[in-house]
Amino acid sequence: MSITASEISVKQQGCESLGGIISAKTARIGVVGLGYVGLPLAVEYAARGFETLGIDLDKEKVLRLNAGHNYIQDVPETQLQEVLKRRTFRAEDDFSSIAESDVIYICVPTPVTPHKDPDTSYIHSATTSIAEHLRPGQLIILKSTTYPETTEGLVQPILEKAADKHNMLLGRDYFLAFSPERIDPGNKNFNTANTPVVVGGVTEACTELACLAMQQVVEQVYPVSSPKVAEMEKLVENIFRSVNIAFVNELARLCDRMGGVSIWEVIQAASTKPFGFMPFQPGPGLGGHCIPIDPYYLSWLARRYDFETNFITLSARTNEEMPYYVVDAVLRAIAEQPISLGQAKVLILGVAFKRDVDDTRHSPAYTVIELLRNKGVKHICYSDPFVEQIRVGKDQGTEMKHIALTDKVISDQHVVVLMTDHKAFPYSRIAEEANTIIDTRNAFKHVKHNRDKVRLLGSGSF
Numbered sequence: 001m002s003i004t005a006s007e008i009s010v011k012q013q014g015c016e017s018l019g020g021i022i023s024a025k026t027a028r029i030g031v032v033g034l035g036y037v038g039l040p041l042a043v044e045y046a047a048r049g050f051e052t053l054g055i056d057l058d059k060e061k062v063l064r065l066n067a068g069h070n071y072i073q074d075v076p077e078t079q080l081q082e083v084l085k086r087r088t089f090r091a092e093d094d095f096s097s098i099a100e101s102d103v104i105y106i107c108v109p110t111p112v113t114p115h116k117d118p119d120t121s122y123i124h125s126a127t128t129s130i131a132e133h134l135r136p137g138q139l140i141i142l143k144s145t146t147y148p149e150t151t152e153g154l155v156q157p158i159l160e161k162a163a164d165k166h167n168m169l170l171g172r173d174y175f176l177a178f179s180p181e182r183i184d185p186g187n188k189n190f191n192t193a194n195t196p197v198v199v200g201g202v203t204e205a206c207t208e209l210a211c212l213a214m215q216q217v218v219e220q221v222y223p224v225s226s227p228k229v230a231e232m233e234k235l236v237e238n239i240f241r242s243v244n245i246a247f248v249n250e251l252a253r254l255c256d257r258m259g260g261v262s263i264w265e266v267i268q269a270a271s272t273k274p275f276g277f278m279p280f281q282p283g284p285g286l287g288g289h290c291i292p293i294d295p296y297y298l299s300w301l302a303r304r305y306d307f308e309t310n311f312i313t314l315s316a317r318t319n320e321e322m323p324y325y326v327v328d329a330v331l332r333a334i335a336e337q338p339i340s341l342g343q344a345k346v347l348i349l350g351v352a353f354k355r356d357v358d359d360t361r362h363s364p365a366y367t368v369i370e371l372l373r374n375k376g377v378k379h380i381c382y383s384d385p386f387v388e389q390i391r392v393g394k395d396q397g398t399e400m401k402h403i404a405l406t407d408k409v410i411s412d413q414h415v416v417v418l419m420t421d422h423k424a425f426p427y428s429r430i431a432e433e434a435n436t437i438i439d440t441r442n443a444f445k446h447v448k449h450n451r452d453k454v455r456l457l458g459s460g461s462f
């Protein structure tokens with residue numbers, strides 16, 4: 001639908017009035033999905049005095065938040081309590097109040113289906129709920145990571161269908177943009193405020209307003225020409241990591257076969273080059289909500305264009321092989337001891353997907369535990385100061401609980417497998433007490449004694 005000259009002036013007014021209340025900090029913010037992405041964003045706005053409504057369908061989360069109990073590591077509980085006290089933040093478990101919000105962020109999950117196709121059902125559902133309450137003067141910003149064309153191909157039609165009933169025009173009466181999230185849970189240096197963000201609106205007014213909205217909580221905002229560019233840019237960021245990690249994972253395996261060359265020493269040496277090189281570390285496989293998933297979003301889209309993203313697919317597969325490679329090393333370490341698989345005791349150190357976080361989503365530790373169980377290893381336990389319990393097995397039917405690292409616990413094991421290099425692990429003591437250590441992260445690098453017990457990925461001893 002094209003916009004006429006008189007509509008343009010109305011459009012400018014609509015844009016200006018929303019822009020005006022954003023600048024005056026009287027705009028009301030809505031955040032849909034209060035997880036790792038949505039909650040820090042909502043609390044950031046609320047802390048800066050914006051009246052902020054958080055919506056999550058998980059009633060339990062909503063209850064906890066309204067009672068001042070935070071569940072996201074990066075959000076200080078005191079900050080949550082402060083914004084509740086100032087009444088700039090509240091959480092609800094339905095969309096009945098969403099019409100109040102002038103700027104609405106969508107921060108819902110974007111997983112893959114069992115066949116590794118994109119599952120955009122959460123975006124669809126959240127958008128449909130917002131569309132039911134759509135009114136003039138609202139700006140919707142999608143933040144969930146997704147394939148290019150989602151904003152304009154999925155979100156926009158749902159909003160337009162609702163808007164048409166009230167003669168509302170996109171870019172004049174309401175606004176839509178995509179702005180990917182870059183939060184890095186557990187990162188002490190970068191947070192919502194000091195991590196630059198990219199914004200691409202469906203129209204120029206959409207981009208301008210979305211930039212203005214983001215500038216209220218983020219120091220640096222970088223506009224791009226369309227939501228597609230912003231969607232693609234986010235995938236490129238994450239696939240860049242996936243491809244480079246796959247590269248060093250492959251080289252780690254080569255070093256293991258060659259012997260006499262440690263991939264870790266090689267990477268450290270290469271890092272002395274001050275330009276044209278960026279270090280990536282090998283490991284037991286990818287985890288988290290983003291890097292194991294996002295490559296599949298782009299390769300799925302590429303197939304729609306009759307295009308095969310060989311590079312991306314190969315990298316994803318190389319990374320997915322790593323837990324299997326780790327399990328082979330564990331089984332070899334068991335086989336060298338006078339013990340059967342059924343009697344062997346294995347301790348997994350770390351089940352979070354990365355250092356010093358409590359997020360276990362897609363953690364390779366699950367795959368390692370599962371594969372070991374399938375091979376007949378019955379006595380598996382884990383220690384992770386950040387994760388009290390996990391569920392493994394078919395339909396996640398088996399509960400495992402974190403155990404404290406006493407000397408006896410460590411020395412009782414036939415194999416200790418370091419999966420996550422949490423800073424809190426007592427590495428020297430573990431090396432002292434353990435029989436055999438499978439180190440997938442070079443976590444024991446500073447341990448001088450008992451080196452003969454450590455089988456380090458990518459060093460020839462694995």
Ligand SMILES: NC(=O)c1ccc[n+]([C@@H]2O[C@H](COP(=O)([O-])OP(=O)(O)OC[C@H]3O[C@@H](n4cnc5c(N)ncnc54)[C@H](O)[C@@H]3O)[C@@H](O)[C@H]2O)c1
Pocket residue numbers: 032033034035036037038055056057058061107108109110122125126143144145146181182183184185289290
């Ligand atoms: N976690 C990260 O580090 C990170 C970083 C960058 C981007 N992302 C992306 O951000 C998005 C959100 O990720 P996350 O880690 O915050 O997920 P999350 O699972 O921690 O949180 C999502 C929340 O959305 C809620 N939800 C689901 N459907 C809903 C609906 N229809 N209405 C309201 N609430 C709903 C869930 O209950 C959950 O609390 C994903 O697309 C992810 O890929 C995540």
